[in-house]
Amino acid sequence: MIQNINPHKFDLTYGQPKAQDEDFVLYIKKSKTLxxxxxxxxxxxxxxxDFPEDxxxxxxxxxxxxxxxxNHYYYVTKMPRYDADVYELCSTAAYRKMHPMYQAFAxxxxxxxxxxxxxxxxxxxxxxxxxNSKTExxxxxxxxxxxxxxxxxxxxxxxxxxxDRLLMSRYRVNNxxxxxxxxxxxxxxxxxxxxxxxxxxxxxxxxxxxxNIRYYKSQPWAFSDTxxxxxxxxxDGPDKIKLQEDELSEAGWxxxxxxPDETMMNSIGSELKMVFKYGSLEKFYxxxxxxxxx
Numbered sequence: 001m002i003q004n005i006n007p008h009k010f011d012l013t014y015g016q017p018k019a020q021d022e023d024f025v026l027y028i029k030k031s032k033t034l035x036x037x038x039x040x041x042x043x044x045x046x047x048x049x050d051f052p053e054d055x056x057x058x059x060x061x062x063x064x065x066x067x068x069x070x071n072h073y074y075y076v077t078k079m080p081r082y083d084a085d086v087y088e089l090c091s092t093a094a095y096r097k098m099h100p101m102y103q104a105f106a107x108x109x110x111x112x113x114x115x116x117x118x119x120x121x122x123x124x125x126x127x128x129x130x131x132n133s134k135t136e137x138x139x140x141x142x143x144x145x146x147x148x149x150x151x152x153x154x155x156x157x158x159x160x161x162x163x164d165r166l167l168m169s170r171y172r173v174n175n176x177x178x179x180x181x182x183x184x185x186x187x188x189x190x191x192x193x194x195x196x197x198x199x200x201x202x203x204x205x206x207x208x209x210x211x212n213i214r215y216y217k218s219q220p221w222a223f224s225d226t227x228x229x230x231x232x233x234x235x236d237g238p239d240k241i242k243l244q245e246d247e248l249s250e251a252g253w254x255x256x257x258x259x260p261d262e263t264m265m266n267s268i269g270s271e272l273k274m275v276f277k278y279g280s281l282e283k284f285y286x287x288x289x290x291x292x293x294x
Contacts, residue, residue: 001219002095002266005102011067014137019059021049023072026065026107027079028114032089033107034079043094045073045103046087054080063117063132065110068102075110092223096266104266112222113137116150124148151225156197157185159272160210162235166259166276167206169251181260183269185228194229202233206251207242210235216275219268230268232276261288 003010019025024045027034035043036050048055048062062074092111098104116139123130123141130139130148139148160167160183168181186201188194195213202210216230241251259277261284262270271281278284285291 001268001271002101002105002108003220005068005105008069008102010102010105011070012137013067014135016064017072019048019062019064019072019074021055022047023074024106025051025058025062026073026075026110026114027082028075028077028111029079029089031111031115032091033094033111034082034087035090035094035107036086037088041097043088043090043098045107048074051079051082065113066106068106073106073110075114077114095223096264101266108222109220112225113150115225116148119151120148152220153224153226154188154194154229155185155221155224155226156188156194156201156229156231157183157269157272158198158202158210158213158231158233159183159216159276160202160208160233160235161276162239162253164256165253166256166273167208167235167241167251168254168259168273169206169248172245172247172249181254181273183272185269187226194231198231198233205244205247207244208235208239209237216272217268221267228268230272232272262290265290 025048026045034046036046038044048058051058057080058076061078062076065073065075067073092108095104095108098107120130120139122128123144123146125146126141126144128141128143131142133140137150168183171182184202184205186197188197198210198213202208210233212234214232216232218230219228221228239253243251256277259273262274265271274284275281278287
């Protein structure tokens with residue numbers, strides 16, 4: 001998964017160390033990030049030294065994010081100039097294909113922090129301009145003391161099986177840019193347990209009942225400010241699907257042999273599908289020869 005960056009070490013310790021030439025810098029504008037072009041398929045995160053004429057100006061306004069293997073990452077909201085033949089403003093979709101994966105994780109996590117800061121510029125209680133906390137990753141109102149932390153929304157994702165068949169779906173284009181096969185997923189509502197969310201989402205999206213809900217693992221999914229909690233479950237009753245057409249374009253039952261192998265194991269959904277198909281991740285790696293992109 002995208003956060004599994006071993007052997008690299010992610011350090012989220014809060015602070016504001018002074019930016020250096022060889023530190024990484026992400027210029028983020030709205031939902032796009034300035035990345036260096038490597039080839040038609042891949043990009044990389046630039047460093048301050050890549051912008052020699054403006055690096056000192058960029059350092060002055062840079063906000064420290066985190067470190068990976070002792071290398072610091074910053075983001076800025078202003079970029080005086082850049083060469084459009086070398087750099088490109090990319091959507092978050094670029095991180096789904098970026099390798100090594102630890103750089104993709106750095107980029108999408110930076111984007112999540114940026115979204116938080118941009119959406120909390122003003123205090124929701126009194127309307128005053130918010131300031132960076134000096135002690136933790138938060139925004140603080142200097143007028144009334146209101147404190148805001150990065151948005152993290154819990155959501156469940158569930159692999160529903162019926163014997164040797166797995167339920168898979170596709171999102172409607174206008175709801176989600178991902179066009180591959182997906183599992184049933186949804187946000188946890190106020191007052192719900194994870195298990196209750198699964199029952200509700202499955203009934204809403206495909207009109208089915210499930211049983212034997214079993215926890216798998218969780219994943220931070222910065223693409224949507226989400227903490228994904230993964231489960232397996234089994235069909236309970238008839239298998240006829242009643243599609244929620246405003247959410248999904250299709251859904252169906254697929255035999256193990258019909259499930260496509262994943263080529264980028266960056267999401268918990270990919271893992272759940274491969275664990276069902278092969279019986280374990282270890283078997284998937286053994287049969288396909290897949291290797292993490294770190």
